[in-house]
Ligand SMILES: Nc1ncnc2c1ncn2[C@@H]1O[C@H](COP(=O)(O)OP(=O)(O)OP(=O)(O)O)[C@@H](O)[C@H]1O
């Protein structure tokens with residue numbers, strides 16, 4: 001069996017990858033021209049001499065190699081793709097040999113095996129959480145003494161470097177440290193350690209720098225390792241670790257361990273890493289340049305920033321003595337953990353994630369994520385602030401990154417606009433960005449202040465005073481909500497009586513298991529915002545820019561009760577304002593109008609309006625007749641009512657929402673429905689708010705309306721088929737009303753016939769009939785067919801709906817179908833009798849799908865409005881492998897990022913819902 005390449009037999013891979021790694025002595029004898037190449041050239045120039053002349057290193061995706069006398073026999077021991085990578089990296093590290101392993105932590109594990117029981121490992125006290133965890137394990141299970149000390153001060157190390165007390169075998173260093181960017185003098189420490197312990201190994205985790213910026217082997221250190229997952233690969237699409245060594249005896253030991261354990265990097269990952277390395281210097285140059293801007297920006301706003309690129313960094317000189325750049329990780333302190341969570345939660349372009357070094361930028365809170373495996377007490381002892389935010393800068397356009405960061409700081413309330421600043425013109429700013437990016441960023445930072453300073457200057461006081469005089473809200477008066485409000489409401493299916501219900505006929509409807517989910521979240525920038533990712537809405541308005549002057553004088557003495565009618569002037573003004581968002585489609589515009597209308601009317605005055613973002617998404621198809629607008633309206637109404645304390649957020653142990661609160665929500669949801677539907681009957685919001693199945697009669701012309709629960713409904717299976725033909729409920733409802741006006745002699749008898757259908761259906765579904773189940777279903781099927789033909793006569797069917805009716809009625813299915821909701825496209829509903837065989841159902845679904853429709857099997861009668869009551873759980877937290885607490889990610893973020901198909905599991909995961 002071959003062993004992996006070691007200096008002694010380093011030729012294993014090099015016979016096909018021309019240039020073997022040259023030792024310093026070899027170099028002197030015959031200096032190849034490539035030895036003068038600079039780092040970027042070396043990165044990009046992978047020297048392959050493949051048997052077929054492949055110009056990129058091939059992937060030898062094989063476990064075994066044939067023949068007994070070849071250079072390779074088994075990939076655990078050696079593989080040409082891995083060997084190619086290792087040889088390439090050896091040139092970059094200035095190493096005799098590098099080794100590619102499965103992760104950075106595997107590297108550390110391998111290196112730590114060089115320490116024997118009874119020996120001591122001296123490590124830093126600000127170091128990666130995973131390193132800390134492995135060292136702790138080694139201490140408790142390996143009989144090794146592990147000491148943590150401040151490696152940035154040689155004086156702090158000296159008390160431990162005493163051969164009579166500690167048998168130091170290994171000193172483990174990071175510089176800069178992660179996440180506090182502290183600097184250790186690698187050369188000085190190495191000299192001191194070696195003078196006292198000639199046999200000791202100085203090991204450097206160089207991941208924060210990469211060999212591009214820092215080459216500790218040149219400073220006398222013995223072993224360097226990197227998490228290849230970070231800058232070397234640069235794309236977060238693989239896990240890898242690299243060990244680089246100069247001393248041949250250590251190389252042999254490491255090679256032995258890798259071969260014995262089988263921790264070498266797999267061929268495909270070796271290929272990916274080799275590919276990533278080629279662009280490393282290019283990526284890092286860009287990442288560092290942007291990091292410098294971000295650090296300057298935060299620093300000039302008065303945050304405590306840790307970044308060696310800043311002149312204020314206490315060990316900047318030492319850093320630049322041993323490294324050529326400051327890297328692309330920085331951290332800063334806000335002074336408030338909740339504020340930091342809000343900043344991180346508001347970021348969009350900066351992804352919330354552990355790790356660093358990729359082309360995309362990341363933001364995290366180390367204490368809750370990458371360093372969570374270090375206990376809170378130890379974190380405190382080591383001076384790691386809980387509110388620390390770490391930024392890992394990628395290659396995006398710096399202006400986009402700054403926009404996003406600034407937006408997050410603003411909406412979290414970490415900064416406020418500097419009222420006395422007069423900004424540069426757009427073109428001046430653009431010119432400055434090109435000519436002097438650092439001046440540009442400092443200029444940009446002048447536009448903002450930390451809130452504590454906001455009112456300190458005379459000028460600000462003056463501006464605030466003037467603003468107040470003009471009736472404009474100065475920033476200090478911004479209202480918001482204390483915590484996120486999370487709600488959810490279902491759609492509905494109308495079984496009998498749609499359209500007719502608008503004219504006073506009874507209709508029968510039930511909630512479905514498709515829902516709208518929403519989060520109302522606080523912000524501190526005086527804006528009100530709406531985000532509806534599934535209809536591409538992302539809009540915000542200054543609260544002061546809303547047409548407050550048009551608010552109707554509230555006729556109700558009870559402020560929490562919704563108005564009966566819309567105010568046309570206010571509605572028109574909101575429509576005008578919203579239409580300025582020209583990027584929004586009709587659906588999005590309507591969603592904004594309904595939201596802002598309720599927002600303004602419920603607040604009643606600008607001074608009462610909270611700065612909030614409403615985020616909604618749904619697994620309900622929109623405008624398909626399944627009551628998506630009612631579900632949305634219910635979510636808007638209930639969350640705003642809680643925000644204004646018009647209804648109480650239920651207590652954790654409360655089983656249901658009270659009847660009076662339910663009615664209040666229903667009233668406001670109805671008002672929003674009026675914005676979206678014109679003249680709705682109120683059945684959709686009644687079902688969405690209350691859930692279950694109901695017989696609903698609108699009060700018309702002084703006749704009393706009613707709402708009765710139907711309890712014989714629940715086990716009936718329905719197939720909802722979305723024709724995917726778009727239509728608009730408002731227009732269809734208006735069309736039927738116009739027809740009734742024009743042809744009462746045609747329409748009124750139809751309405752009467754539908755009333756009879758609903759009456760009979762109510763009796764059948766009330767749960768009080770003695771009819772056999774089979775008979776009941778048969779009768780319902782007949783009523784469905786009759787109701788559909790009445791709706792067709794009212795002119796609200798559509799050829800696509802008729803196709804669904806025909807396909808389900810055809811042999812062998814013979815099922816009854818009608819349109820549901822407003823018609824004109826949208827959904828059809830088919831009753832599935834109990835004995836209908838599953839194979840036939842599968843066949844029917846298949847047939848409908850082939851015709852381009854979307855069938856969805858449901859049972860009816862699920863819960864209505866749900867309000868989330870439990871406080872943050874484990875499920876809200878960034879999942880991290882560090883077994884730590886995890887950062888609490890605002891629900892707004894998790895909701896926004898959850899795919900529609902997974903919304904149901906999202907709501908189950910967060911748990912703690914109280915329903916009506
Ligand atoms: N999840 C949602 N997020 C934001 N807005 C929504 C959402 N669902 C519905 N809407 C708003 O409601 C409007 C859809 O109302 P429409 O009445 O046409 O459909 P529907 O309620 O699904 O159908 P029906 O009333 O016939 O049951 C959309 O244009 C949009 O403005």
Ligand SMILES: C[C@@](O)(CCO)CC(=O)[O-]
Nearest residue numbers: 498499680681682821822
């Ligand atoms: C068409 C209609 O009857 C149902 C829409 O889901 C309108 C309404 O009742 O508001």
